[in-house]
Amino acid sequence: MIEIPERFAQSIIGREGEHGRVWVASLPPLVDELLERWNCGIVEQVGHGGVGIIVSVQSADGASAVLKISFPHPGNVHEPDAFAAWGGRGAVLLRERDDTHFAMLLERAGNGTLADLDDVDEAVAVAGTLVRRLSVQAPTGLPRLRDQIEGWQEDLRKDAERLPHPLPQRVVQAAVTAFRDLGHDQPETLVHGDLHFGNVLQAEREPWLAIDPKGYVGDPAYDAITLLRSRFEDLLAAEDLKAALLRRLAIFADAAEIDRERVRRWAQARAVMDAHWGREHGDPAWLIRFTDAIAELLI
Ligand SMILES: Nc1ncnc2c1ncn2[C@@H]1O[C@H](COP(=O)(O)OP(=O)(O)O)[C@@H](O)[C@H]1O
Numbered sequence: 001m002i003e004i005p006e007r008f009a010q011s012i013i014g015r016e017g018e019h020g021r022v023w024v025a026s027l028p029p030l031v032d033e034l035l036e037r038w039n040c041g042i043v044e045q046v047g048h049g050g051v052g053i054i055v056s057v058q059s060a061d062g063a064s065a066v067l068k069i070s071f072p073h074p075g076n077v078h079e080p081d082a083f084a085a086w087g088g089r090g091a092v093l094l095r096e097r098d099d100t101h102f103a104m105l106l107e108r109a110g111n112g113t114l115a116d117l118d119d120v121d122e123a124v125a126v127a128g129t130l131v132r133r134l135s136v137q138a139p140t141g142l143p144r145l146r147d148q149i150e151g152w153q154e155d156l157r158k159d160a161e162r163l164p165h166p167l168p169q170r171v172v173q174a175a176v177t178a179f180r181d182l183g184h185d186q187p188e189t190l191v192h193g194d195l196h197f198g199n200v201l202q203a204e205r206e207p208w209l210a211i212d213p214k215g216y217v218g219d220p221a222y223d224a225i226t227l228l229r230s231r232f233e234d235l236l237a238a239e240d241l242k243a244a245l246l247r248r249l250a251i252f253a254d255a256a257e258i259d260r261e262r263v264r265r266w267a268q269a270r271a272v273m274d275a276h277w278g279r280e281h282g283d284p285a286w287l288i289r290f291t292d293a294i295a296e297l298l299i
């Protein structure tokens with residue numbers, strides 16, 4: 001049976017308590033059961049992300065795959081639906097799924113990610129091109145960003161009053177207005193939902209493949225903020241941060257074939273949300289300052 005990495009077990013148990021302990025204990029026999037059902041053998045011991053384990057396996061036909069089992073959380077429900085809709089175009093292929101156990105057998109991609117590219121502009125352009133490919137008609141039943149717009153506007157206002165060191169009012173208001181203007185009229189497009197550089201893996205079938213989607217329905221511009229909150233070092237070193245942010249967003253927007261203004265406004269609004277989240281959940285002070293700066297400069 002596989003061994004669950006201690007650090008992963010501790011972080012799940014720390015976050016989820018008894019439920020987490022029971023889940024972690026259930027994993028080794030579950031992996032055995034799924035590997036047998038899906039006719040796979042283990043190649044390498046277990047890796048993990050924040051919410052699940054990854055086991056490198058080989059299927060009977062010789063194909064390299066990974067078994068991913070995620071913690072049974074509502075946020076992880078639609079990952080296989082997104083993979084299924086993409087059918088391998090721009091994302092790893094979904095070979096098998098067991099929704100009861102939040103388990104999937106996925107095509108294995110390489111180890112390199114967009115975070116490893118020396119040229120950040122190139123990484124951003126790749127992410128944009130990928131967003132264009134992933135922007136397919138959404139399958140039914142996925143959560144719509146549109147349905148969250150009212151709640152987000154409400155949260156923005158309440159959080160601004162409640163949290164310490166609030167952002168200037170005009171910054172929060174710009175976010176509320178952006179959601180009001182853009183939020184109600186969104187396409188029925190499948191949105192990855194967490195397209196940071198580490199979730200784009202180098203591959204052979206296509207040069208880059210996405211992993212780890214949330215699977216939302218709405219505006220592809222939603223993912224733009226994620227690209228401003230990775231590879232900080234270039235941005236932190238920029239003489240003119242505003243110009244550097246706008247430049248990154250322009251590269252993304254052009255590659256994704258989305259209107260630059262829409263991308264800027266979505267990124268500004270989501271930066272305010274992230275700035276609030278960071279205050280609430282103890283982001284380091286420098287990251288809060290940086291996120292605040294994004295929220296202010298993108299107005
Ligand atoms: N299909 C795959 N091919 C190769 N490696 C993968 C694959 N899926 C996940 N991984 C590896 O496992 C890590 C965690 O997987 P991910 O799906 O991103 O889970 P999490 O939701 O925990 O971030 C990834 O960063 C990557 O290193």
Ligand SMILES: [Mg+2]
Pocket residue numbers: 049198199212
């Ligand atoms: Mg991930």
